[in-house]
Amino acid sequence: MAKIAVLGAGIMATALSFPSSENGNDVHLIGTFLDREIIDSIQKTGVHPDLGLKVNDGVTAHQLEEAAEVVHGADVVMCGVNSFGIEWAGEQLANLLEPGQKLLTITKGMRADDDGTLKLLPNVIKSYLDPELAEQISWNAITGPSIAGELAVHHDTCVVFCGHDQDDLDFIANLFRTDYYHVWTSLDFDGYETGAATKNVYAFAAGFADGMLRKAGKENDRYVMYNYSAAVFAQGQRELTSFIKLMGGNPDTATGLGGVGDMYVTSAGGRNVKAGGFVGEGVPFSEVRDRLMKGVTLEGVAAINVIGAALKPLTERGVIGPEEYPLCRFLYSVVAEDAPLEMPWDKFFGGLK
């Protein structure tokens, strides 16, 4: 039995408490300053309001003030905030983590320096820690196709825990493995984390076709637009592979759970796909952002804004070629410049030839 402390009580962090608590571990959810009502609800009724489910009896919920007490002595500390909270989480964890603890992050995304250098979010957290402490922490992450609610209701889910030390990975994976939560491990930390971050970029585009059909009044026609979405998916997967290479990961990682699998599930639905649907209907993205989906967390759009913006300085510096990442560049023009939805097909797949 291990003690697992989770910073953040969102739906994914909470969903993971199902397999881990069923394995007899001592699981503690710590709400962020945004999670006060969630923690209240779990403490009073056991129900996570956003997930719509009662958490297991072995799971304890805590308000943020108890964080130090809860993280103290934990074997595994999870970072369960979303990408918008990663700097805040870095500040918190800098004060909470103790030497020898294993960190397990579920936050996906990137940050970029002005020169376009991309950084994975665990490395952003690391930058907040005293370097000596950072060296004594084991850095691990969960990737792969995993819709939180499906995991929480015990539907088969296959994921990859990635990290830098096989013994640590085996230890953590065994805390979570059940007959419905199938966990592989990999030392390709950079590859899996890059795949997880960039798949969100392409999920936004998965909504275009449905929006275009709605605009044309053809959403119930016999023939829809799977060909369109499949081509976008294929180009997205090609670019995801390139990003993995760019970040020093193993390109084979793009073909499994962390690549096509994760893209597949992210493209199947959710808020980013919905936002892409509005763009498909012809709505300028700024209107989606400022009116139709105002205040809604859009991880995919955030990823496009960070990664898409970085492509320009990376190209100017010659790190990447101007012909690379045509879909990501196009999505950035849609999100940042309200570009119309004219898919640059001829630039895909290495250029039309």
Place this chain on the structure above:
Amino acid sequence: MAKIAVLGAGIMATALSFPSSENGNDVHLIGTFLDREIIDSIQKTGVHPDLGLKVNDGVTAHQLEEAAEVVHGADVVMCGVNSFGIEWAGEQLANLLEPGQKLLTITKGMRADDDGTLKLLPNVIKSYLDPELAEQISWNAITGPSIAGELAVHHDTCVVFCGHDQDDLDFIANLFRTDYYHVWTSLDFDGYETGAATKNVYAFAAGFADGMLRKAGKENDRYVMYNYSAAVFAQGQRELTSFIKLMGGNPDTATGLGGVGDMYVTSAGGRNVKAGGFVGEGVPFSEVRDRLMKGVTLEGVAAINVIGAALKPLTERGVIGPEEYPLCRFLYSVVAEDAPLEMPWDKFFGGLK
């Protein structure tokens, strides 16, 4: 302007007459012995009954008796039959083809020798031709995510024409390219044809999750089973990649239109997915085959029967390892032995570790 003769008047063969005729080519559809009513209908009303659409004015339909006259002098001859008709098509084409003609096949699938050696369908056709004639034919094929009806109604479609001679590919591609039919070319004939054949294997499995949800009365629940389908898709894509390597193709081909793209569109729906859905509901496959979908053409099941059966002798001969292709082996046990739907998750992704 070129003369294009198409053997077979099914929905895909006919859909391709839209871009080719709009480019001013002289396009002729030749019905097989199964297509008599289709040809009658097109001759009388212009409408392809299965496609539900009127073909373009520049397209001429012919009964099989006119085949020799129509194929004579054609620049491009297309083989548009389905995989069940490939031996018949080989016999026909052996008598119809003329030296210098460019053959363009759209039939997907494989045949296997008793020792498990797999053969692509264009090579099956070739085996029917006089060797001297076969040498004087240019062998090309169309692959990639393309639902026939979507192409026919001019929805954006991205495909790869593969072959052995770049000049021939450029010539043929230019006959078909339009502003909605985007054609790339590749000399990785074996890779693209293998991807096209094996993706049908895995599309069958794409129906399982929906069937399981229906059986459990959970098809309208808040949380469905995308995680399950994504993991199956990812393993399928890994195995498709292995098949491409096994057949001497370029594994990179598995990551674009001919790999993930084609699998994505094939998994989105169709008869194979429907058949997989029944299995997901718990129906033994033999009952699906002999009762629920009796007489329905199931290309995916046919591919599983051929390729899945070949894995045994290939393994015995040491050509492949016993741990390879666990999903294809499992699907074969479902289709050939009525095995229950117990997904061998632990064998996926190189084995659980």
